[in-house]
Amino acid sequence: MLSELLGPGLAGISSAYLALTLFAVMWSRGRSNDYVGAAQPISLLKPLHGDEPHLYENLKTFCVQDYRQYQIVFGLHREDDPALEVARRLQREFPRLDIEIVVSAQRHGSNPKVNNLINLLPKARHPWLVMADSDVSVTPYYLSVVSAPLADPSVGTVTCLYRGRARAGLWSRLGAAFINDWFAPSVLLTQLFGVQKYCAGATLALRAEVLKAIGGFEAVKDQLADDYWLGELPRRLGLCTVLSPMRVSTDAAERSFAELWAHDLRWMRTNRSLAPLGFAFLFVTLATPMLGLALLLSPVPVGIALVALGALLRVGLHLAQNPLRFGDLLLIPVRDLLLLAQWAVAMSGGAVDWRGQRLRMDGQGSDKLRPRS
Numbered sequence: 001m002l003s004e005l006l007g008p009g010l011a012g013i014s015s016a017y018l019a020l021t022l023f024a025v026m027w028s029r030g031r032s033n034d035y036v037g038a039a040q041p042i043s044l045l046k047p048l049h050g051d052e053p054h055l056y057e058n059l060k061t062f063c064v065q066d067y068r069q070y071q072i073v074f075g076l077h078r079e080d081d082p083a084l085e086v087a088r089r090l091q092r093e094f095p096r097l098d099i100e101i102v103v104s105a106q107r108h109g110s111n112p113k114v115n116n117l118i119n120l121l122p123k124a125r126h127p128w129l130v131m132a133d134s135d136v137s138v139t140p141y142y143l144s145v146v147s148a149p150l151a152d153p154s155v156g157t158v159t160c161l162y163r164g165r166a167r168a169g170l171w172s173r174l175g176a177a178f179i180n181d182w183f184a185p186s187v188l189l190t191q192l193f194g195v196q197k198y199c200a201g202a203t204l205a206l207r208a209e210v211l212k213a214i215g216g217f218e219a220v221k222d223q224l225a226d227d228y229w230l231g232e233l234p235r236r237l238g239l240c241t242v243l244s245p246m247r248v249s250t251d252a253a254e255r256s257f258a259e260l261w262a263h264d265l266r267w268m269r270t271n272r273s274l275a276p277l278g279f280a281f282l283f284v285t286l287a288t289p290m291l292g293l294a295l296l297l298s299p300v301p302v303g304i305a306l307v308a309l310g311a312l313l314r315v316g317l318h319l320a321q322n323p324l325r326f327g328d329l330l331l332i333p334v335r336d337l338l339l340l341a342q343w344a345v346a347m348s349g350g351a352v353d354w355r356g357q358r359l360r361m362d363g364q365g366s367d368k369l370r371p372r373s
Contacts, residue, residue, distance in 0.1 A: 007298030011306035014290040018313035021285075024188040025320050028245075040150070042070040042143055043124035043208075045131045047116035051082035053167055053253045058137040059086060063094045067143040071098035075120030077105050077112070083134070109221025113201075118217045130205045135251040136162065145246040146205050156210050156234025158242045159227075160203035161187060163321075167253040171260045173328060175252035177335045178264055180321040186285060187243075196241045199231030202248050210234050225270045261342070268346035282343055287314040288336035 044062060048055075062072060074087040084103065091099045104119040117131065128150050130143065149155045161184050164176030187198045204227055211217070214233035220226040231241045254260040272279040284290065291310045294303055318332055 005298070007294040007296075007300065008303040008306055009294075010290055010297070011294035011303055011310055013284060014287050014294070015306055015310040015313055017285060018287055018310055018317060020192070021185045021189045022313060022317050022320060024192040025185050025317065027192060028188045039068060039144065039147065040128045041126035042067065042128045042130055042147055043126040044070055044072045044143070045075070045117060045120060045124060045129060046072060046134060047075045047113050047120070047131075048083040048087065048134050049077070049081065049112070049116070051086065052135055052251070054137075054251060055083060055134060056086050056089065058135060058251070059090055060093075061137045061139075062132070062142075063090055063097055063099075064140055065138075065143045066140045067147075069126075070143060071100065071125060073100045073102060073120045073123045075102045075104070075116040077103070077116060079103055108218060111221055111223060111226055114217050114221045114223075114226050118221065121217060124208070127208050128205065129208055129211060130203065131201070132203050132248070133201045133250065135253070136202050137249045137251075139246075142246060142248065146203055146244045149242040149244070150205060150207055154240055155242050156206060156237065156239025157199055157231045158203070158205040158244055159199045159231065160244050160246050160248050161198075162200065162202040162248045162250040164252045165249045167251045168255045171254040171256055172252040174331060174335055174338065175254045175260050175263065177318075177322075177328070177331060178267075178339070179250070179252065181318050181332070181335060182285070182339060183267075184321065185317060191243055196243070197228075197231065197235075198243060199227045199241060201227040202250055203244070203246070204230055206230070206234065210237075210239065213237060224266075225274055228274060264339075264342050265346055268342050269349065272346055279343075280347070283340065286336050286340050286343070288333040289340045292333075 046059065046062065052058075059074075072090075074083075076084050076087070078084075081103075084101070087099075087101050091101065100120075100123045102120040102123055106119055107115050108118045109115060128147055130146060132138070146158050146160060149158045162179065163184070164179030166172040166176040190198065214230075214237065217226075219233060220229045223229050235241060254263060268279075287310060291307045291314075295307050297303075314332060314336075315329065318329065322328060
C-alpha cells in the first residue's frame with residue numbers, strides 16, 4: 001500500500017516543482033526595469049585569465065556600449081597571459097574608449113579572481129562599478145539597464161541571470177543545459193517567492209561607496225563564492241539585491257567529460273557550503289530520476305499519469321529556455337541523471353578545480369578557501 005502511494009507522491013512532487021518553475025520562467029519575461037535615474041560614470045572591471053574561446057568577441061561587446069561615460073579596466077596576473085594581447089588589441093581598436101590594463105601578480109588571498117579585482121581596483125575612477133566574467137557577452141544597452149537600480153540608495157548590489165551558449169560539442173551542450181534547464185529556472189523560482197539572495201559573477205554592479213562599506217574586495221578574498229558574498233555583505237547593511245531583467249550570455253565551452261564534471265562539481269560544492277540543508281533536498285528538483293523512480297515504485301494508472309505530466313512539463317521547461325533542437329531533447333534525461341550523480345558526490349568532500357588550480361574549502365561548513373601550501 002505504501003509503495004502504491006509513494007510512486008504517485010514522488011511524481012506529484014516533481015510535477016508540481018516543474019509546473020511552478022515553468023510558471024516562474026514565463027513570469028520573469030513580463031518583468032521590466034522599474035528603476036530610472038541619472039546615470040553616473042561607470043568603471044567596468046574585467047578580470048582575465050587565459051585565451052578563452054571567443055574571448056575577443058565577448059570582450060568587444062563591452063566596448064560598444066550605448067552609455068554616456070564609462071571606462072574598462074582589464075586585469076591579469078602575468079605578462080605572458082595570452083589574454084593580454086586580446087586586451088591590447090581592443091585598446092588599439094577603440095582609441096576613444098577609456099581602457100586601462102593592469103598586470104600584477106600580487107596575491108591578497110586564496111581566491112585568484114578576487115586577487116585580480118583587488119589589483120585592478122585602484123585604476124577605477126568612477127563612482128559606480130560593474131563587474132562581469134570574461135566569458136560573458138552582452139547587448140549594447142547592458143550598462144544602461146544593469147546600472148539603473150544603483151540610483152536608488154536602498155540598493156546594494158545588482159546582478160543578472162545568464163543563458164548558457166554551447167561552444168564545443170556534446171559536453172558544452174550538457175554544460176549549457178545545466179544553466180538553462182536547471183540553474184536559471186531554479187533562481188527564477190526563488191525570485192517568484194520573494195527570495196532575493198542570488199548574485200552571480202556574470203554581472204555584479206554596486207556603488208564604490210557600498211564596496212568600501214563592506215570592507216572592499218578584501219572582505220571576500222578567501223571566499224570561493226565571492227559573488228554571493230558581494231551580495232550578502234551589503235544585505236547585512238540593510239541594502240537590497242536587485243535581479244536585473246537584463247540577460248547576458250555565457251559560454252559553455254567544456255570539451256570533455258572531465259571539464260564538465262569539474263565545473264559542475266565546483267558549483268555543487270559551493271552551494272552545499274552556503275546552504276547545506278537546502279542542498280540536501282536538491283534531488284527533488286531533478287525531474288527525470290524522480291519520475292523514473294516513481295514509475296518503478298508503483299506503475300499504477302494515477303502514477304503513470306503524473307509521470308507523463310511531469311515528462312511533458314520537463315520538455316516544456318527545456319523549450320521555454322532553449323531553441324528547438326530535437327537532439328537536445330534526447331539529452332534531457334542524460335543531463336538530469338548526471339546532476340543526480342554530481343549531487344551525490346558533492347554531498348561530501350571540499351576540493352574544487354578552478355582555472356587549472358586545485359582549491360579546497362576549509363571544511364568548517366563555509367565556502368572559505370584554504371591557502372595553498
